[in-house]
Amino acid sequence: MLNPPFPCNQCGQCCRHVHFSNETIYLNRGDGVCRYFDEASNLCTIYAQRPLICRVEDYYRIHYLKQYSWEQFIELNLTVCKTLQKAAD
DSSP states (O other): OOOOOOOOOOOOHHHHTGGGOTTTGGGBOSSSSBTTEETTTTEETTGGGOOGGGOHHHHIIIIITTTSOHHHHHHHHHHHHHHHHHHHO
16 A cells, blocks of 8 residues: 655755755755755755655655654654744744
């Protein structure tokens, strides 16, 4: 059975704060923003070839499938999403 897709609202906040995580800091263009993030469109410029860390469903399957249910993983990620969104307001 397939899991529902991650409910991303494409706010771009995770892409604007890659410096907060050791797993994404290598994407930092120097100001905390991902080097592949287009601020004008709010989209990834390499979406089809984006790193594994940015492919939520694949990252879950490879690293967290045995630790969390998909629903738990979504909830954990949404907590971070909401925190970043709230800080941006």
